[in-house]
């Protein structure tokens with residue numbers, strides 16, 4: 001199937017804290033891995049402006065259920081508001097568990113409860129530290145006619161991979177730090193293993 005937009009539908013969004021906005025939810029045909037990735041167009045970018053884009057990897061536990069083991073839910077909430085203000089896209093990427101899947105992520109959580117960090121647990125399960133590939137994200141941007149972006153992320157690999165895939169990343173904006181007692185080891189592991197740009201408070 002050739003690469004293109006499959007559908008666009010307007011969806012009003014309202015979060016638990018009352019914040020509300022409207023997204024145009026866009027689906028695609030022909031993405032490289034055949035998964036159901038989504039783009040949410042938010043805000044009204046000025047003509048000719050560079051859109052703010054967050055490639056957000058799926059995290060069912062954090063995004064849907066409010067798990068405090070990670071920072072995904074608050075990052076998603078923050079991204080929707082910041083992109084609405086600036087104009088751009090949230091790319092919701094079906095890369096649960098950094099690409100290893102939901103069940104394997106939960107297996108990794110069980111190993112973390114025995115003392116491993118998130119990356120050690122991935123390796124103990126026979127996975128790489130991070131199995132995400134951003135080809136579909138680059139394809140979605142291309143179909144949307146976006147060649148230049150400001151990226152909303154603390155993860156340097158997202159910028160590196162997207163640049164390699166031909167996306168002109170003009171600037172990288174960090175997300176806020178959403179640290180808590182429950183997720184601080186997860187955030188520390190991101191800083192030490194994958195050089196995430198997260199300024200962690202000394203104590204949370």
Ligand SMILES: Nc1nc2c(ncn2[C@@H]2O[C@H](COP(=O)(O)OP(=O)(O)OP(=O)(O)O)[C@@H](O)[C@H]2O)c(=O)[nH]1
Pocket residue numbers: 055056057058059060070072075095096097098099100104105108109118122152153154155158175186190196
């Ligand atoms: N394997 C594994 N995946 C996890 C764990 N905790 C969270 N994840 C996954 O990690 C991914 C986090 O994605 P993102 O929110 O894009 O975060 P990120 O790659 O750190 O980058 P930014 O948030 O953009 O800075 C999601 O797919 C989560 O499901 C874990 O302990 N093990």
Ligand SMILES: [Zn+2]
Pocket residue numbers: 059061062063070071072073
């Ligand atoms: Zn998460």
